[in-house]
Amino acid sequence: MKKVKRKPGLKTYAKSAYGFAAPFFVFFVVTILIPVIVSFVFSFMQIGSTFKFVGLQNYIDIFKDPLFLQSYINIFIIMIGYIPITMLLSLFFAVLLNSPHIHGKGFFRTIYYIPTVTSTVAVASVFMTFFNPTGLFNGVLEMLGLPEVQWLTDPVWLRVSMIITEIWINIGYNAVLFLAGLQSIPRMVYESAEIDGAGKIKQFFTITIPLMKPVILMATVLATINGLGSFNIPNIFFGTSNGPENAAIVVGVNLYKTSFELVDFGKASAIAWTMVFVAAVLSFVQFKFGGNDDEAE
Amino acid sequence: MKRNNRGRQIFSYFLLAVGAFIFILPYFYMIVASTQDNAQIIGGGVNFKFGDSFMDNLHWLLERYDYVRVIINSIIIAVVSTILATVSSTMVGYALAKYKFKGDKLLFNTIMVSRMVPFFTTLIPLFYIMSRMGLTNTYTGIIIPSIASTTSAFMMKQYATQFPTSLMEAARIDGASEWMIFRKIAVPILMPSIVTTGLLVFMGSWNQYLYPLVMLTRGDMYTVPLVIKNITTSSTGDPINYGGIMFVLATSVIPMVLIYMVGQAKFKATDLDAADK
Numbered sequence: 001m002k003k004v005k006r007k008p009g010l011k012t013y014a015k016s017a018y019g020f021a022a023p024f025f026v027f028f029v030v031t032i033l034i035p036v037i038v039s040f041v042f043s044f045m046q047i048g049s050t051f052k053f054v055g056l057q058n059y060i061d062i063f064k065d066p067l068f069l070q071s072y073i074n075i076f077i078i079m080i081g082y083i084p085i086t087m088l089l090s091l092f093f094a095v096l097l098n099s100p101h102i103h104g105k106g107f108f109r110t111i112y113y114i115p116t117v118t119s120t121v122a123v124a125s126v127f128m129t130f131f132n133p134t135g136l137f138n139g140v141l142e143m144l145g146l147p148e149v150q151w152l153t154d155p156v157w158l159r160v161s162m163i164i165t166e167i168w169i170n171i172g173y174n175a176v177l178f179l180a181g182l183q184s185i186p187r188m189v190y191e192s193a194e195i196d197g198a199g200k201i202k203q204f205f206t207i208t209i210p211l212m213k214p215v216i217l218m219a220t221v222l223a224t225i226n227g228l229g230s231f232n233i234p235n236i237f238f239g240t241s242n243g244p245e246n247a248a249i250v251v252g253v254n255l256y257k258t259s260f261e262l263v264d265f266g267k268a269s270a271i272a273w274t275m276v277f278v279a280a281v282l283s284f285v286q287f288k289f290g291g292n293d294d295e296a297e
Numbered sequence: 298m299k300r301n302n303r304g305r306q307i308f309s310y311f312l313l314a315v316g317a318f319i320f321i322l323p324y325f326y327m328i329v330a331s332t333q334d335n336a337q338i339i340g341g342g343v344n345f346k347f348g349d350s351f352m353d354n355l356h357w358l359l360e361r362y363d364y365v366r367v368i369i370n371s372i373i374i375a376v377v378s379t380i381l382a383t384v385s386s387t388m389v390g391y392a393l394a395k396y397k398f399k400g401d402k403l404l405f406n407t408i409m410v411s412r413m414v415p416f417f418t419t420l421i422p423l424f425y426i427m428s429r430m431g432l433t434n435t436y437t438g439i440i441i442p443s444i445a446s447t448t449s450a451f452m453m454k455q456y457a458t459q460f461p462t463s464l465m466e467a468a469r470i471d472g473a474s475e476w477m478i479f480r481k482i483a484v485p486i487l488m489p490s491i492v493t494t495g496l497l498v499f500m501g502s503w504n505q506y507l508y509p510l511v512m513l514t515r516g517d518m519y520t521v522p523l524v525i526k527n528i529t530t531s532s533t534g535d536p537i538n539y540g541g542i543m544f545v546l547a548t549s550v551i552p553m554v555l556i557y558m559v560g561q562a563k564f565k566a567t568d569l570d571a572a573d574k
Contacts, residue, residue, distance in 0.1 A: 016475035017396030024389035027445035035422035101306045111317045117557045119504035121522040126323045134341040229415040272417045
């Protein structure tokens with residue numbers, strides 16, 4: 001103890017630091033690190049009453065399975081459908097909120113953010129009600145004199161339904177993220193552009209977009225990773241069914257089915273690791289092509 | 298020029314209000330529809346009139362799902378998870394922010410990388426281990442994996458960095474132990490951040506779905522999202538009871554929204570927003 005008092009350098013107190021870190025560390029190892037490693041090992045095994053090492057067999061099996069490929073195609077269609085629209089609308093609302101003449105920013109921001117703190121299961125079940133053949137959405141279409149839509153039973157429209165729901169859920173989170181980014185752009189930059197005669201639209205494309213690029217990129221990468229692991233919404237909409245023409249099955253639901261309905265933990269782990277791989281590749285590609293040179297790392 | 302600005306301002310408010318309307322509408326609908334029956338909810342057309350089936354929906358839920366027990370399950374799991382996760386992440390965040398120790402960078406980087414790994418990767422081994430230990434259908438089985446919350450640890454590290462090291466040094470000169478400094482100085486100063494982190498853990502736990510779905514198969518252990526799922530599945534062949542769903546939503550989502558709004562106003566508003574997930 002005496003030694004400690006004489007040398008108040010940070011290193012001296014390392015013992016206490018270990019104490020502070022220990023509870024988290026123990027649970028981190030047991031509930032995250034070890035399961036990740038076990039999952040990787042599982043993906044090379046056939047798991048029943050016994051464990052059998054089967055090499056790459058699980059991976060070969062899933063790639064031969066058309067449903068596996070279809071589940072990736074479906075989730076990609078949905079992500080391509082909602083991520084760009086979400087980002088555009090979020091940026092749009094963030095720019096509106098960032099305007100100096102708008103009062104009640106906090107109020108709007110709070111409202112827009114509510115979907116983020118709501119359970120996606122709850123959101124999905126409300127939208128499922130709206131999407132009912134005689135639900136709210138078709139009621140509105142009817143009022144407008146438009147033909148009704150088979151929101152959840154038509155192979156094309158069911159994807160539109162998922163896209164609409166995802167957009168509704170994700171706008172608030174990204175708008176708040178973008179608003180924080182916009183607030184860090186000094187107002188002077190815009191003022192001097194105005195003096196130079198640049199209109200609002202021009203300012204948006206020459207100042208806002210370039211300066212916001214890193215934030216937008218980060219948000220897109222996060223949205224892609226989250227979207228890939230999509231489970232709650234399709235599971236509430238369609239349970240574990242593949243949907244008409246296999247249009248509703250996504251990777252997350254396929255994995256859940258493989259592990260907890262077909263009880264094939266090996267194959268399911270292999271599917272999980274394709275998700276890790278695809279997420280890593282997509283993040284890399286997005287950073288590579290979306291980033292400036294210095295942000296490419 | 299001046300008039301142009303004013304017009305633009307009004308138009309901006311209009312667009313923002315349209316956005317707010319679209320985001321609030323489903324919540325308003327939950328409340329209205331919790332008083333309606335199926336005929337009103339999916340009877341076609343647009344119906345935003347309060348019905349008189351509120352008590353019927355409640356009775357149906359109590360009978361079919363023991364809804365009070367479900368709410369209690371959700372509260373127990375969320376409260377215990379929140380306490381344990383907040384304590385452990387405050388401590389690790391403080392250690393990572395305020396001390397240099399062997400492996401600190403490695404620990405921090407591992408935490409950051411693990412946040413990028415999809416939950417599906419850990420789900421199967423977790424389920425396997427938990428079921429081997431007989432922890433399916435228990436609170437413990439759900440709570441244990443929530444303790445090492447990597448997001449909370451990251452947040453608390455960011456907050457604790459702002460805690461002045463000079464305060465620690467002054468206390469050391471006064472002879473305070475490291476634990477005393479943490480308990481008596483750091484924790485009180487960091488309290489708003491700790492509460493913010495806790496609120497996020499609480500909401501995350503209240504909303505979590507996939508893991509409880511796998512772990513809790515007995516009706517008396519269900520949490521709120523599992524009841525919603527179960528009603529939408531309607532395995533008995535009866536039509537889905539939309540009134541029942543809306544009742545669950547009105548009583549489980551709306552309180553959470555209110556907690557968020559109060560917390561938002563009271564504590565570090567921007568942090569609560571910025572630090573999600």
